[in-house]
Amino acid sequence: MKMQGKVLFVFLLQSLFLAKVSPEPSSEEDSSSEMHHEEQRKSGSHGHWKYDDQDKWSLDFKNCSGKSQSPINIDTRAAIFTPALPPIVLQGYDLSDEEKLTLQNNGHTLQLSLPDTMRIVRGFDSVFVAAQLHFHWGTVKVPGSEHTVDGLHFPAEIHVVHYNSKYDNLSEAASKPDGLAVLGAFIEIGPQENANYDNVLSSLTDVSIEESDTEIPGFNVRFLLPPNLDHFYRYNGSLTTPPCFQTVNWTIFNETVKVSRKQLSELEDTLKAGHDSVLSKNFRAPQLLYGRRVLSSFEALGSPGGVSSGGTEDTSSGKSSKRGARLGSGEDSSEKDLTDKGEEDAKFALGLGEILAIVFGVLFIVTLLSFIMYMVQQRKKNSRLRKDTRQNVIYTPTPKEGV
Numbered sequence: 231m232k233m234q235g236k237v238l239f240v241f242l243l244q245s246l247f248l249a250k251v252s253p254e255p256s257s258e259e260d261s262s263s264e265m266h267h268e269e270q271r272k273s274g275s276h277g278h279w280k281y282d283d284q285d286k287w288s289l290d291f292k293n294c295s296g297k298s299q300s301p302i303n304i305d306t307r308a309a310i311f312t313p314a315l316p317p318i319v320l321q322g323y324d325l326s327d328e329e330k331l332t333l334q335n336n337g338h339t340l341q342l343s344l345p346d347t348m349r350i351v352r353g354f355d356s357v358f359v360a361a362q363l364h365f366h367w368g369t370v371k372v373p374g375s376e377h378t379v380d381g382l383h384f385p386a387e388i389h390v391v392h393y394n395s396k397y398d399n400l401s402e403a404a405s406k407p408d409g410l411a412v413l414g415a416f417i418e419i420g421p422q423e424n425a426n427y428d429n430v431l432s433s434l435t436d437v438s439i440e441e442s443d444t445e446i447p448g449f450n451v452r453f454l455l456p457p458n459l460d461h462f463y464r465y466n467g468s469l470t471t472p473p474c475f476q477t478v479n480w481t482i483f484n485e486t487v488k489v490s491r492k493q494l495s496e497l498e499d500t501l502k503a504g505h506d507s508v509l510s511k512n513f514r515a516p517q518l519l520y521g522r523r524v525l526s527s528f529e530a531l532g533s534p535g536g537v538s539s540g541g542t543e544d545t546s547s548g549k550s551s552k553r554g555a556r557l558g559s560g561e562d563s564s565e566k567d568l569t570d571k572g573e574e575d576a577k578f579a580l581g582l583g584e585i586l587a588i589v590f591g592v593l594f595i596v597t598l599l600s601f602i603m604y605m606v607q608q609r610k611k612n613s614r615l616r617k618d619t620r621q622n623v624i625y626t627p628t629p630k631e632g633v
């Protein structure tokens with residue numbers, strides 16, 4: 231009977247703890263960038279948006295509050311292993327240095343224009359033509375990838391934007407349901423310089439001013455992506471910047487790209503947005519899944535059962551906003567100013583939190599009553615039947631598990 235009491239006590243504590251913790255809105259932060267200014271002008275009433283304002287993007291750009299938004303958190307255990315996903319095959323990525331590419335600081339990102347000779351020739355239902363690539367990053371303290379994996383950000387992320395070859399150009403394709411395919415990879419800090427990234431980073435100082443651009447010689451763009459392209463996640467999503475069109479067939483590679491700390495710092499510190507503010511933290515917060523499924527082309531090592539049942543955990547999608555983490559960033563220092571963007575997320579979290587609080591509150595009361603009844607009963611028995619050995623058969627309340 232002492233045992234019973236202990237179990238109950240622990241259970242009650244747990245209920246209180248959960249009820250208290252869960253309502254905290256764990257929303258995340260900023261945002262990202264996919265499209266050019268053309269699209270913004272085209273669709274939005276105002277062309278202006280900022281990462282600080284991302285919870286208000288949908289006022290000017292309705293699609294930003296849609297139900298297939300990007301980025302998302304990738305829950306590796308919920309990803310559905312899909313052997314039938316065809317591998318990605320790239321063509322024309324190895325550019326001659328005769329070819330000149332335009333590198334631009336457009337105020338939201340560092341963007342490199344790509345020639346239409348670069349293509350994804352296999353992996354989708356049609357050929358996709360490359361248009362541009364760009365980056366999302368944070369600061370030395372705040373890892374700035376857009377997608378997260380099991381709730382964690384990486385230091386930075388590269389996006390290579392392609393449009394369906396059945397359309398004439400990027401802006402034409404951007405609003406079509408089958409218009410875009412973006413290849414995304416996480417950038418981590420490794421022990422060595424990544425010479426491939428110097429093709430881009432060495433010209434950063436030439437575009438430090440917003441809206442400036444420069445020409446750089448072509449190089450093998452394939453090497454900006456991870457060595458292994460066979461392992462990837464796939465889901466239906468959107469541009470991660472206004473106008474947030476839900477037209478992107480996303481591929482996120484499981485293998486990461488590594489650059490040195492120094493190289494990452496160049497990206498984080500060199501570009502300016504506006505007069506004297508540094509262009510950084512240009513990432514959008516993870517968005518809710520709303521039932522979308524995330525496929526994976528590979529079977530996770532050590533995951534029991536391999537084919538996991540995806541889809542059920544919609545609520546976890548954008549919520550797990552631990553920052554910090556992977557390689558070299560850490561600190562929660564930024565967490566404060568990051569919360570309460572992403573209004574939608576916060577609202578959702580509060581709703582869920584309240585429900586949980588009520589559920590646990592009711593459980594608490596029921597359990598408490600049972601406990602009191604039990605104690606009262608116990609007293610009576612003890613006083614009346616002191617010597618009776620039938621003590622074992624008394625009523626024992628069993629708390630339900632897994633609520």
Ligand SMILES: *[C@@H]1O[C@H](CO)[C@@H](O)[C@H](O)[C@H]1NC(C)=O
Pocket residue numbers: 353354355407408466478479
């Ligand atoms: C994305 O590509 C896959 C593979 O070709 C295809 O099955 C899927 O329908 C595409 N998604 C969209 C939204 O077109």
Ligand SMILES: *[C@@H]1O[C@H](CO)[C@@H](O)[C@H](O)[C@H]1NC(C)=O
Pocket residue numbers: 398399400401402
């Ligand atoms: C893109 O294609 C459309 C339709 O063919 C055309 O009207 C438009 O001018 C093109 N835009 C650019 C930037 O080339």
Ligand SMILES: *[C@@H]1O[C@H](CO)[C@@H](O)[C@H](O)[C@H]1NC(C)=O
Pocket residue numbers: 464465466522523524525
């Ligand atoms: C993406 O959307 C396409 C077209 O609606 C659909 O056929 C496909 O199954 C979706 N992909 C995933 C991973 O849900």
Ligand SMILES: *[C@@H]1O[C@H](CO)[C@@H](O)[C@H](O)[C@H]1NC(C)=O
Pocket residue numbers: 292293296404405406474475476477
């Ligand atoms: C934008 O949102 C509207 C309204 O929800 C929808 O009808 C339209 O298909 C969306 N367009 C794109 C390109 O996502």
Ligand SMILES: *[C@@H]1O[C@H](CO)[C@@H](O)[C@H](O)[C@H]1NC(C)=O
Pocket residue numbers: 306379416483484485486530531
């Ligand atoms: C790659 O996949 C493994 C196995 O699921 C997972 O543990 C890891 O977090 C993934 N990393 C990325 C960057 O997707």
Ligand SMILES: [Zn+2]
Pocket residue numbers: 262263264364365366389470
């Ligand atoms: Zn992007």
